[in-house]
Amino acid sequence: MTSVQYVQNLHIHEFLVRLKPMKRVNFNAVLPVTVIREGDAFVAYTPVLDLSTVGETLESAKKNFHDAAQVFFEETYAMGTLNETLLEMGWRKDEQEWTPPAIISHESQSFQVPLHE
Secondary structure, eight states, X not given: OOOOEEEEEEEEEEEEEEEETTEEEXXXXXXXEEEEEETTEEEEEETTTXXXXXXXXXXXXXXXXXXXXXXXXXXXXXXXXXXXHHHHTTOEEETTEEEOOOOOOOOOOOOOOOOOO
């Protein structure tokens, strides 16, 4: 089965994270997202969060990814582990802004592996 693969930058804007009732803060990030087709499904994945989702269409996979990323940021913030989690994943924090690790290369590679029965 052949997969069609391409990369798309998905902009994750203004996650509303609860600090206290009625008070919110915005977390902005731009995440590199790869969407591949697996059979009839589309899988959206970002290595900078090690997060993936699936959808029946390209648009539903992208929407599901956006929703899952939002839940990721909201929940890790609510648990008090957002900073630690992002640092462990290679993110950098400059002042108040977080920067994900840079994708250096995204390519297809051919392999020939002898398999013995």
